[in-house]
Amino acid sequence: MTSISQTDRPAVDKSEDSDAESDIQAVGDDAETPEELLALWEEEAPEPAGGVANLVACVLTLAFGVAGMVLSLNLSLGSLTDPAPGFFPFVISLITTVLSVAQIVLGRRGGDGEKFSRYSVTVVWGVISLLVFVAVLPIIGFEIPALLLSFVWMKWLGGESWRSAILYSALTVIAFYLIFVVALRTQLPHLF
């Protein structure tokens, strides 16, 4: 968690900022053509995910396809003259399966997608905060989980200061309360 928290964030930002300035300079003075701008974007783009990522992803879709075929078979396929509920899903899962096998072979050297970087950790924390939100929403209402979620996203995932994170997350929750509970009277579970 510390790797993405404020401790090293300013350093990162600083270097990025100076990069940004030189980029903009470059665009203004040297990189005048769209081609050069494209090259710049290419440079900034993350590394493509490798062959292993392709294998893992396509094995997953392959498993999805095979599972789909098995489940469809259980529903019965019927015949061409009278297709049963399992017929169409079976054909579709078959397509998923065949294409996944093809992609396992074709993409064995990788080439597309993106590698996970050290910043991907932020996404894990983001997902955890989302799951917590969903889990406790029906029990204690939206205020506390929403406050926690905005605070975590602002402070630890976004590198805001304590003060601004507390202030803005409180304001956010108050605004949502006013809009969804007071004004629109939705049935959103709430504590107060």
Next chain:
Amino acid sequence: MDIFTPVLEGFGTVLEPGNLLYCFIGVLVGMLIGVLPGLGPAATMAILLPMTFGIEPVTAIIMLAGIFYGAQYGGTITSVLLRLPGEASSVVTVFDGFQMAKQGRAGAALGVAAIGSFIGGTASILGLTFLAPLIAGFALDFGPPEYAALSLLGVTLVATISSGNKVKALIAASIGVFLAMVGRDVFTGTERFTFDNLSLSDGIDFVTVAMGLFGLGEILYNLEERHKAMATPEKPKRVWPTKGELKQSGPAIGRGSILGFLLGILPGGGATISSLAAYGVEKKVAKDPSRFGKGAIEGVAGPESANNAAATSSFIPLLSLGIPANATMALMFGALLIQGITPGPLLVSEEPELFWGVVNSMYIGNILLLIMAIPLIGVFVKILSVRPAILAPITVLITLIGAYTIKNSVFDVGLVVLFGIIGYLMKKAGFEPGPLVLAFVLAELLESSVRRSLILFEGNLGEVFTRPITVTLLFVFLVVILLPIIQKMLGNAKAKSKSKELVS
């Protein structure tokens, strides 16, 4: 001209103050969310879909049209001010738009883009007004086999034209079709793949898929990208383009509009291709092509008119055939279905007031966009200088709480989160979420047409050859599938084409 009386009558409804207000709100929130870095029109629309629920269909459509145009323009704003295209179709706007912004002419760039978008969009709606009923009339004779072929073609075209890996796009599309099978079978009532879960027996809601894959997935992805350098928006010195600039961009807007309209009817990346083509045309036509990339106003005017014209004319296949041509149209399709409107050939003839309601609300959305875009430029600059760290959780909460309010269901919120995670992982693994959502939307039509055709043909697939339209469509389908394979075999280097495409 009897068919056009409903057009005029429809305007009466659309122009009611209440409806205008909703359209205004739609354009405003569409722009506000669309301007957030990294959220393109599809993401914006997905996040805002719940807003249109629970209000009258006509009002809801009007609001949707507003959101649609607002979201489209949002991408333009970030292109010009931050050098961050919200979507592929505004990439070329960056070339000259950002240069103009650096020269303090951001106002002129955004102003011309708004005017161009308005003219391009309006020209396209005019074209749509005449063309869509004609195509719909032609499609009235379509039976199940034609629809099966057409929806099959729709899914594969979008999958193969999309920018990423084609096989992966097709895998995503096939999974999208499968996911749509979850729930009760329309023919027999059998529950499929629900695992006895009551919440799944009505099927997976389209909105949760779209909000998860496009909305939340995109937000999670941006969370990771946020460390990247971002230009701080500079306050534009002037908001209005000068007379000279307007005169200069006039012809470009005209050319862009026509080009965009024509290319937009094609399925797939209509808006993207047309903005690239418009940029190419402007560069060729210009007396001094070297100005391009240094802040030539035609380089903004042409592509922006073209992509809005194309975005609008891609409504034609949706409204006349019921086939969404791209991911944004897939969202529109889903949103209309929720309002009880089934886009397709029957819409014009059987429910003209709804059809013209949709068309007229587009006129209004476009006009409101023009009226609001220029005065609000200052506001956008302000929003863009708010740190993404603060905006991101707010967008997340809008998405989650919005998802809850659709059916007051926590299960739906959970699904949105699940699809959000899937969407993020798909992007990382090189799978486009667009084809999945589009296929999900088309799946029901595809399945029911295929099954009806089989019953109609009594299992004899040779019967297909008695139907010329089906054969033609299936032939095009085969070409679309086989062409990339043949090209690969012939050894056409595809890697270099990216930059060539963009500037040629």
